[in-house]
Amino acid sequence: xxxxxxxxxxxxLTLLSGSVCVMWLTLSLWSGELADKAVIRSGGxxxxxxxxxxxxxxxxxxxxxxxxxxxxxxxxxxxxxPGPRQYCVRQGWLEHxxxxxxxxxxxxxxxxxxxxxxxDSLNY
Amino acid sequence: MQDRGSGIEDREEATAPNSVRGSILxxxxxxxxxATAEDHHIARMAAVALGLTVLEAAxxxxxPGVKPGLANIVTLIVLARYGxxxxxxxxxxxxxxxSLLFGNFLTPGFFLSLSGALLSLLVLAFAQHxxxxxFGPVSLSIYAAFAHxxxxxxxxxxxxxxxxxxxxxxxxxxxxxxxFGTVNGLIAARFMDNEETKQFGVP
Numbered sequence: 027x028x029x030x031x032x033x034x035x036x037x038x039l040t041l042l043s044g045s046v047c048v049m050w051l052t053l054s055l056w057s058g059e060l061a062d063k064a065v066i067r068s069g070g071x072x073x074x075x076x077x078x079x080x081x082x083x084x085x086x087x088x089x090x091x092x093x094x095x096x097x098x099x100x101x102x103x104x105x106x107x108p109g110p111r112q113y114c115v116r117q118g119w120l121e122h123x124x125x126x127x128x129x130x131x132x133x134x135x136x137x138x139x140x141x142x143x144x145x146d147s148l149n150y
Numbered sequence: 151m152q153d154r155g156s157g158i159e160d161r162e163e164a165t166a167p168n169s170v171r172g173s174i175l176x177x178x179x180x181x182x183x184x185a186t187a188e189d190h191h192i193a194r195m196a197a198v199a200l201g202l203t204v205l206e207a208a209x210x211x212x213x214p215g216v217k218p219g220l221a222n223i224v225t226l227i228v229l230a231r232y233g234x235x236x237x238x239x240x241x242x243x244x245x246x247x248x249s250l251l252f253g254n255f256l257t258p259g260f261f262l263s264l265s266g267a268l269l270s271l272l273v274l275a276f277a278q279h280x281x282x283x284x285f286g287p288v289s290l291s292i293y294a295a296f297a298h299x300x301x302x303x304x305x306x307x308x309x310x311x312x313x314x315x316x317x318x319x320x321x322x323x324x325x326x327x328x329x330f331g332t333v334n335g336l337i338a339a340r341f342m343d344n345e346e347t348k349q350f351g352v353p
Contacts, residue, residue, distance in 0.1 A: 032339035036284030040292050044328045047296075052321035079312055 061123040061138035064102045066095060069133045078102065078138075088132035095136055102136055104129060125149075192236055196243035199224040203248045213319075215262075215302065216326045219334060221248075222270070222294060226287050226338040231345075234275050241267050258310055262302045269301030270294035287342065291335030295327035 033041075066073045068086050076084065078100045086093045091108035101119040109131035117127045123140025126149075185193075199221040206220050221244050229237035245263045249255040270293075277285070277293045303323065306316055 029336050029340070032286060032336055032343065033288050034284055034286040036280065037286050037288040037292075037335075040285065040289040041328075041332065044292050044296070044331075048321065048324045048328050051324050055317050055320055 061100070061102075061121060061125070061140050063139050064095075064097065065137045065139060067135045067137070073134075086134045088129070088134045090132045093129055093132050093134040095134075102138060103127070104134070104136060107134065108132055188236070191232070192239045192243065195224055195228050195236075195240045196247065199240055199244040200247050200251065203244060204251065207252070213322060215319075215323065218330045219295065219298065222291065222298075223334050223338045223341070225270075225274075226291055226294070226335065227341055229274060229278060229290070230287065230338075230342055234271075234278060237274065238271050241271055258305075261309075262305055265301040265305045266298035267301075269304075270297040273297035286335070287338040288332060288335030291338060292328060292331035295331030295334070296324070299323045299327045 061078060063075055063077045065075050066084060066086055068088055073086055074084065076082070076097065078097055081098050083097070083105070084095045086095060088108070093107045093114075094105040096103050096105045101121045103119045104114045104117070104127050107115050107129045109129050111131075114127040114129040114134075120127055120136070120138050123138050126135060126137040128135045202220040202224065206217055209218070211217055221241075224244075225237050225241045228240050242264075245260070245267045246255075249257075249260040249263065252259075254260050273293050273296075274290060277290050280289065303316070303320060
């Protein structure tokens with residue numbers, strides 16, 4: 027074809043890597059439901075519902091003490107918890123809707139919600 | 151102040167009694183800007199880019215922000231023929247004059263164009279050093295298009311809509327950048343080719 031004459035070998039490489047980049051972006055951004063807000067529960071009752079747009083740290087009181095929840099760059103984690111086994115702390119950052127971290131001894135949980143719920147719960 | 155003002159006027163009339171019919175502008179002065187040939191050239195190319203921008207505004211777009219970016223063809227040609235400095239002048243003048251023309255100077259739309267133009271110029275500054283035997287205008291155009299959209303998305307996310315929801319639009323913008331970047335690069339390559347053949351007298 028006439029126009030293809032202007033495409034040099036490296037240009038094909040650029041085109042290929044550009045296509046891979048677009049495909050990767052599509053797969054990664056359109057697959058998982060991004061979370062909008064975090065629901066923090068304490069003792070089974072909703073303690074607070076916070077949007078993920080603002081970075082903040084929230085102290086949640088429980089029977090054992092205070093659990094510290096961090097919101098940063100649209101991700102949530104439990105930074106510290108008085109529980110003995112620290113499962114919820116070691117779970118790390120949560121970012122997709124449906125993900126949940128439970129601190130059972132302290133009866134604190136944080137769950138991420140998106141615009142619609144695809145899963146009841148996600149765990150890895 | 152008023153005394154001084156009238157004093158000047160008096161003197162003006164005294165020194166030039168029969169000047170141009172009562173002198174409409176008593177303190178008329180002209181500022182002479184010495185424009186070099188390069189300035190004229192930059193202005194001419196920026197005008198061409200501006201024309202393409204206006205032309206492009208008439209093309210309906212399915213999504214705000216998805217535009218062919220035809221003016222980048224001019225930037226690419228200028229970059230190849232006159233270097234990065236001239237290309238930066240042409241590109242930024244086009245953004246500024248375009249915003250004045252469309253009446254969105256200093257509005258979010260202006261800053262979107264500006265951030266896109268700045269980032270793609272930055273990327274072009276590096277990409278122009280790629281070996282030209284392997285990487286032609288098509289590569290440069292694609293890199294610039296991706297940089298353009300990256301700059302715009304950064305402004306949108308950091309300033310206008312700090313919400314993760316805009317991430318959904320990124321694949322669309324990226325795909326558009328790839329397609330239009332390729333097409334613009336091909337057009338630019340075609341133009342440069344024509345110019346070269348003309349220079350050597352080959353039809």
